[in-house]
Amino acid sequence: MTTKQIQKLKSPKFIQQIESTLKPLEFLDRCAKDYGDIFFTNSFGNLETLVVSHPQDIQELFNPVNKILDAPGAANEIFKPHVGENSLIMQDGERHQKQRKLVMPPFHGEQTVNYGHQICEITQQVMQHLKPGETFIARHLCEDITMTIMLKVVFGIEQEAKFEKLKTLMTTWLSLTSSPIGASILLLPFLQKDLGAWSPWGRYRRLRQQIDEQIMTEILERRQQVQSSSHRDILSLLIQAGYDDGESMTDIELRDNLLTLLNAGHETTATSIAWALYWIHQQPEFYHKVLHELQSLNTPDPVKIAQLPYLTAICQETLRIYPVSVFTFPRITLRSVNLRGYHVASGTYITPCIYLTHHREDLYPQPEKFQPERFINRKYSSYEFLPFGGGSRQCLGQVFALFEMKLILATMLLNYQFKLEEFAPVAPTRRGFLISPQGGVKMSLAVDTAY
Ligand code: HEM
Incomplete structure (x- = not known):
């Protein structure tokens, strides 16, 4: 078989970095149009990286039996x-x-189910702050809910003052890098210069330090408590868990992993x-179908909610059309490999592009259209x-994450009626490392909210 040549993006590295930071999806669409489903880019920091999006290549690379890839921590420096x-x-x-192995168990299987009722309760508590008729930004509301879930379910923070302090610190810190321009200090390392407390990087670092101190205090206090009580939050489980060799996580490891x-x-x-x-809410048909499915449950039990096929398809199609993370973390090839006739050398940095795979016309006809039925009609x-x-x-x-998504949506839709206050299609944009709806999705709560 003749070996095909993998193309490299022709534009200068600096231009690729700026374009992929400011207009990430437009950049990728253009790359796919001009270079196909395998190409080299210089848009990630200092690394030349091979971007792949053909399922056959992804299967070849990810199949553990093939032992092709390593996932180096150093590639995640950013x-x-x-x-x-x-x-x-x-x-x-x-x-x-x-x-x-140590961090995974609380986020899987039966353990996850234990947190279901807490997730629904927290959603209700946050929702109660909204007044009928009030306009709100959906992303802010959802961040409030998921941050509360993280701090209460994962960190196990019960005391209101401590909870509010960490929540405020985290929100302020994350907001520094939330716009495409703000995100530049993370994505373009040469901007990481601490020129004092008011410089962007100086402020970012000082807030991070305060967050570290706050998390460390929580860890030290919890270490004392886990001996004497039966906390079921994830931090307490992590403190008690040990590696196979009997070692357990140090305080610094716990802090960084939290x-x-x-x-x-x-x-x-x-x-x-x-x-x-x-x-x-963009099309009444989706709303009526999902609500009808939810209302068909006699008791909205978390496990039953998670099994609903149409709600599942809505979540899958949401994660397909604009995946919040456009790429996986970078990988490196441990040996040379042939991908559909393209020779890839050992030591090549590779990143599968989730967005481009999810927008392949051969897999998802009319990929720019939101069609949850795709996931009912076909198994991907x-x-x-x-x-x-x-x-x-x-x-x-x-x-x-999927359990949380379904429970939060179900609690919202079963108890409240919303109106979309967007009159033009909402476009995806960069927010830090993620792709997010521009403006966060403006909505309002109907005056007669009770169902
Ligand atoms: C809709 C929600 C989420 C999406 C779309 C998402 C997506 C991703 C993606 C694409 C990766 C990189 C995977 C790879 O390189 O192959 C990742 C890694 C990771 N995610 Fe998520 N994630 C979500 C929610 C969560 C939640 C709720 C948690 C924990 C509570 C979490 C914890 C992690 C961790 C720790 C990693 C790094 C794993 C490692 O390095 O081994 N994610 N996520």
């Missing part, structure tokens, strides 16, 4: 200021697998729910539909 150097995102090899969970878990889920609310493989990535770094919170 996330270090956001998660800390002891985060599992920054680890690789055995250390990474060890930390994952920050990781908070960062990786709250905005991603909130943004996805805001998108889902937008799509559900994990190489065709991968909002949570794949392989050894696949999202650790995916089961929890």
Whole structure:
């Protein structure tokens, strides 16, 4: 077989970085149009990276039997200021697998189900602050809910003053990098200069330090308490858990991993729910179908809600059309590999592009259209539909995130009536590392809210 040549983007590195920071989806659409489903880009920091989006390539690469890829922590350097150097995102090899094994259990299976009622209660509590007729931004509301879930369910913070303090610090810190311009200090490392408390990087670092101190205080206090009481929050479970060799996480590891969970878990889920609310209310047909399905449950039990097929399809299509994370984390090839006739050398950085796979016309006809029925009519493989990535770094919170998404949406739709206050299609835009609805989706609460 003749080897095909993989093309490199022709524009200068600096232009690629600016375009992918400011207009990420337009940039990718153009790359796919001009270069197809496999190409080299220089848009990620200093690394030349191979972008792939053909399911066959993704399957070949992610299949654990093939042992082609490593997921180096060093390739995630760009996330270090956001998660800390002891985060599992920054680890690789055995250390990474060890930390994952310890952090994963509370986010899976039966454990997740235990948090269902708490998730529904928190949604109700936050919703109660909204007044009938009031206009609100869906993403802000959902962030309030998912941040509260993280701080109460994951961190187990019960005391109101402590909860409010950490919530305010986190919200202020994250808002610094929320606009495409603000995100530049994370995506373009040469801007990371601490020129005092009022410079963008100086402010970012000082707030991060305050957050670290606050989380550390929480860890030290909880260490004392877990001996004497039966806390069921995830921090208490992590403090008690041990690696196979009897070692357990140090305080610094715990701190950075809590920050990781908070960062990786709250905005991603909130943004996805805001998108889902937008799509559900954009066409009456979607709203009536999902509400009818929810109302058909005699008791809205969390486990039953999570199994509803149409609600599941709504969530899947939401995560397909504008996946909050456009790429997986970067990987590196451990050996050379042939991908559909393209030769890829050993030591090549590769990142599967979730967005481009989800927009392939051959998999998803009319990919720009929101059509939940696709997921009812066809079962997609994990190489065709991968909002949570794949392989050894696949999202650790995916089961929890989908459960949370469905329960929050169900609690909202069953108890309140909303109106979409957007009169033009809402476009996707960059928000920090994520893709988010521009303006956050303006909605209002109907005056007669009770069902
Ligand atoms: C809709 C919500 C979410 C989406 C779309 C999402 C998506 C992703 C993606 C694409 C990755 C990279 C996977 C890869 O490189 O192959 C990832 C990693 C990760 N996610 Fe999520 N995520 C979500 C929610 C959550 C939640 C709720 C948590 C935890 C509470 C979480 C924790 C993590 C962690 C810790 C990693 C890094 C895993 C590792 O390095 O081994 N995520 N997520």
